[in-house]
Each structure stands twice: as structure tokens, then as C-alpha cells.
Amino acid sequence: MPPDTIRAQFPALARSHLGRPVAYFDGPGGTQVPGCVVEAMSDYLLNHNANTDWAYPTSIETDAIIAGARSAFADLFGGASAEEIVFGLNMTTLTFHVARALGRGWGPGDEVVVTQLDHQANVAPWRALARERGISIRLVHFDPVSGELDMEELARSINPRTKLVAIGAASNALGTINDVPRITGMAHAAGALAFVDAVHYAAHGLMDVRGWDCDLAACSVYKLYGPHIGVLYGRRALLAELDVPKVDPAPNEPPERVETGTQNHEGIAGAGAAVDFLASLAPVKRGKLTRRARLESAFGMLHREGEALVTRLWDGLAAIPSVKLYGPHPGRPRTPTVVFTVRDLAARTVAEQLARAAVFVSHGDFYASTVTEHLGVKDRGLVRAGCACYTTPDDLDRLIDAVMQIGD
Ligand SMILES: Cc1ncc(COP(=O)(O)O)c(C=O)c1O
Structure with missing residues (x-):
């Protein structure tokens, strides 16, 4: 184009x-933000505004718009399913939420690995568990000259006590892209989970949670031509078992069980449109390609x-x-x-x-x-x-x- x-x-x-x-x-x-995203948001508020799960047209349309946006993000995260896509206020809030849920099962002796290259939104939620649950945090440094992570220190920091490795796909300060598959491979080899902060990466590289083989990944739609909401990918089995705080009788199936309260429907409508905007930039338009x-x-x-x-x-x-x-x-x-x-x-x-x-x-x-x-x-x-x-x-x-x- x-x-x-x-x-x-x-x-x-x-x-x-x-x-x-x-x-x-x-x-x-x-x-x-492109006009098509703003139009999707105003179209939602002007023509479809309702709460979810009721039997009348605007509510049914709201359900369809949210389902459509989930499937758009399943495509953007790569090979995910719609039930693995969780919407929320922003990446920070989503990360605090899943960190606290995971931390309920952790205690003294357990460890989480974070890096010095990361945005604090991928550090503070894990550090909070040191105070709340008594876990230990290991910090991996980066080389100030190359701007790249010390991969040897990272390898040394992961051990059988590691519960999770929190890694940025790309640094929002230096632009460094990390070798995510290598790091998730190290995490899994030690029996740990891998959380990927893809907020900075997602506007520049195509996320690929299957290729990354991560358990959780998060992005923020306002960094990729959309409105101010966050999106979390989580492996279905993990989302199903997370010990999240719940308001009964809210749905207990993924992804809704991980979401809290009424969502930002117009933001979700705009988020789905942002993914379609990105897909529309494809130079190759011949034939019928998948999104x-x-x-x-x-x-x-x-x-x-x-x-x-x-x-x-x-x-x-x-x-x-x-x-x-x-x-x-x-x-x-x-x-x-x-x-x-x-x-x-x-x-x-x-x-x-x-x-x-x-x-x-x-x-x-x-x-x-x-x-x-x-x-x-x-x-x-x-x-x-x-x-x-x-x-x-x-x-x-x-x-x-x-x-x-x-x-x-
Ligand atoms: C790499 C990275 N991670 C996390 C965040 C936090 O995202 P949010 O504002 O959606 O909480 C940002 C925001 O600047 C970021 O650049």
C-alpha cells in the first residue's frame, strides 16, 4: 500500500x-488511530450499545462484536483460539491480575525471573508477589553497550525453583527484540511458565504465541492503532485453572472467568477494527487469504x-x-x-x-x-x-x- x-x-x-x-x-x-477504528467505536455506541447475554438485538449484536474481536486477536496472537483471548483495562492491570492469581499458589522458595530491560509493568506485578507471598525475584541484566540481555545470566537464573520467567518481546526504551522462543524454551525446560510482554513488539512484529510457545502474553491496543484497552492471551488450560478473584455467579469458563466486571465494549469494537486495519495493510491481496x-x-x-x-x-x-x-x-x-x-x-x-x-x-x-x-x-x-x-x-x-x- x-x-x-x-x-x-x-x-x-x-x-x-x-x-x-x-x-x-x-x-x-x-x-x-485510523478513521475505520474510530468509526467502529462510534458505530457500536450509536447503533449497538447494550450489555451482554440478553435476548434482544442490541445485546445479541454486542455479543457478536465481542466474539468477532476475540477471533481477530486470536489471529493477531497467532494460532490462538477465541477462548484464549482476555480483554481488560490495559496490560498493567491484566498482568497484576494474573500475577496475583498465579501467586496464590506460590510461596517462600519459589522464584520468578524478571529483566532489567523490561517495562515496570512486567516487573512490579511479580515483585509484588515477593511481598505478598514471600517468593524470590531474580533480576537479569542487559549489556549497556549492545542493549541486549545477558543470555548467560538468564540461563543461570532459571532453575528448578523457577515458577515463571517474565520476558519482554521487545524493549519499549531501546527497541531490542529478545529471542523469545529460546527464553520460553529455557523456562519450560525448568518446568516454569513463560509470560511475554508484547506491548512494544506488537506494532512492529507479528506476535506468534504458538511459535513462541509461551503460556501467557499481553499487548495494549493503543500501541497498535487502536483504543486504550489491553489484551491478554493465555493457554486455555491455564486460564481455566487460574485462581482468579470471582464475583459469583459470573461465568467460570475461559476467557470470561479471567475478565472482571463489564468490559469496555466500544473499546473492544475498536480493537477488532484495529486488527482488521493492520490486515488491510497487506501488500499481497490476490486470492482469498486468511486474516x-x-x-x-x-x-x-x-x-x-x-x-x-x-x-x-x-x-x-x-x-x-x-x-x-x-x-x-x-x-x-x-x-x-x-x-x-x-x-x-x-x-x-x-x-x-x-x-x-x-x-x-x-x-x-x-x-x-x-x-x-x-x-x-x-x-x-x-x-x-x-x-x-x-x-x-x-x-x-x-x-x-x-x-x-x-x-x-
Ligand atoms: C513494553 C511495555 N509493557 C507494558 C506497558 C504497559 O502497558 P499498559 O499501558 O497497557 O498498561 C507499556 C506501556 O508503555 C510498554 O511499552
Whole structure:
């Protein structure tokens, strides 16, 4: 699909700031949303709004919309079934929920492995179990130069006492993509569960819970062109036995038994539409392809585009003497998300100056606080520029030029 055709679907790209079109690089904090997603949400609220499981048309339509969105996410997670898809407020809430349920069966002597590269939403829920259940946490470090996990330390940290390994598919700070199948393999060899935080990865690489062979995985739809909700994949047998807090007589079958209260129906409608939007980006449209096949084709294209964009961005920024880049070089397994500092300026100051050029970037630690600590930039923070499906080479050149002006 030509870039202009993709961009035309995002009303937010028409925005200008101080007389210039906005270049959005804040996708890792939340992408812009195509019109079709907003339409699905307003269509739900205007024409189908109801609670679930009742006998009249709008309730039956609501059930169908939720079922449709579950099957869309079963395709996006890859080879999952609709009953393995749990909706919730966001990834953080879902992760606290399943962590607490799992922790009810754990105690002193049990261990969970987390990493220094992860967003705290994939650390805090497991650390909470150290306080609540007396389990031990093992922290795996990353190499500050390569931005990659210490795989030897990871292997050493997993042992017969390990109950779960909590791993990020990709770092939302450095863009590093982890070798998830290798890590889940190590977890399972020790008899432990594997939880994958796919929030940052999911907009850039096609999730594949069968290929990853994980037990649980979570993503956030607002990072992949949809509304603010979270989605959890869980192996059916695991979801069926999780000791979740329940309101009787709420359904006791997966996936509903893991969901709490009334769901965000309009958000779920938009989430399903976001998956269909992603599938619609497939360059290969010939024949009747399954949605998963269209997603594979779309993500193949996004991956190729992402590699070209990240190389151009990295090289452009690396040529500015006052810029320091962090994380894996292009060519290593990484997403098109780049973090940097300019001289000794606070990241917020850089972001403010870039905003004056209508270049929107995020700054700080992005809740990956152990990453900024380990890189020695905890106080001033990092500037983060993330490429999305609507990012153009021209956007990158504007970002590089604006950084150059600050750096001089
Ligand atoms: C890698 C990663 N994990 C988890 C989260 C938390 O997601 P949510 O906001 O849906 O709780 C984020 C959000 O930035 C993230 O980037």
C-alpha cells in the first residue's frame, strides 16, 4: 500500500502545529488511530450499545462484536483460539491480575525471573508477589553497550525453583527484540511458565504465541492503532485453572472467568477494527487469504519499512556530534524505536524544542526505569523517537534537522 494511502486513513496527520504539519514519533507511547477504528467505536455506541447475554438485538449484536474481536486477536496472537483471548483495562492491570492469581499458589522458595530491560509493568506485578507471598525475584541484566540481555545470566537464573520467567518481546526504551522462543524454551525446560510482554513488539512484529510457545502474553491496543484497552492471551488450560478473584455467579469458563466486571465494549469494537486495519495493510491481496495470512504479509511489509526507517534515522542522528544513541545498532534484532540524548540537556528540554518544529517525541524513562538507571541517564532521561506505519522519510529528515539545530 503506498504510504500516502496509509497516511490518508489517519485524521490526526492533518494536524499542524506552529504552521507545520505534525510529525508524530510518539507511537511507542501510543500510536495515532485510523478513521475505520474510530468509526467502529462510534458505530457500536450509536447503533449497538447494550450489555451482554440478553435476548434482544442490541445485546445479541454486542455479543457478536465481542466474539468477532476475540477471533481477530486470536489471529493477531497467532494460532490462538477465541477462548484464549482476555480483554481488560490495559496490560498493567491484566498482568497484576494474573500475577496475583498465579501467586496464590506460590510461596517462600519459589522464584520468578524478571529483566532489567523490561517495562515496570512486567516487573512490579511479580515483585509484588515477593511481598505478598514471600517468593524470590531474580533480576537479569542487559549489556549497556549492545542493549541486549545477558543470555548467560538468564540461563543461570532459571532453575528448578523457577515458577515463571517474565520476558519482554521487545524493549519499549531501546527497541531490542529478545529471542523469545529460546527464553520460553529455557523456562519450560525448568518446568516454569513463560509470560511475554508484547506491548512494544506488537506494532512492529507479528506476535506468534504458538511459535513462541509461551503460556501467557499481553499487548495494549493503543500501541497498535487502536483504543486504550489491553489484551491478554493465555493457554486455555491455564486460564481455566487460574485462581482468579470471582464475583459469583459470573461465568467460570475461559476467557470470561479471567475478565472482571463489564468490559469496555466500544473499546473492544475498536480493537477488532484495529486488527482488521493492520490486515488491510497487506501488500499481497490476490486470492482469498486468511486474516492471519494477510497479517503476515502486512507485518512483512512493516518490518521491511521499519528496517529502512531505523537505519536512516540512526545514521542521521549518529552523524550529529552532540548526539549519543543507545540500544542495538540497525541490523541487530530491533524495532524502529530509537532513543538518544543531546549534549547534557534534559530529555524534556530536547522534546520541548523539537515540539516547536512540530516534531512530537516522548522523553523520560517510559517506565523502563531500570534501563535509564543502568545507562546512567536516570536524571535527565532519554528522548525517544518511534517510527510507525505512517512515518515517512521526510518526517525523519525533519527530526534529524531539528536535532541538529539543538545540537549546534
Ligand atoms: C513494553 C511495555 N509493557 C507494558 C506497558 C504497559 O502497558 P499498559 O499501558 O497497557 O498498561 C507499556 C506501556 O508503555 C510498554 O511499552
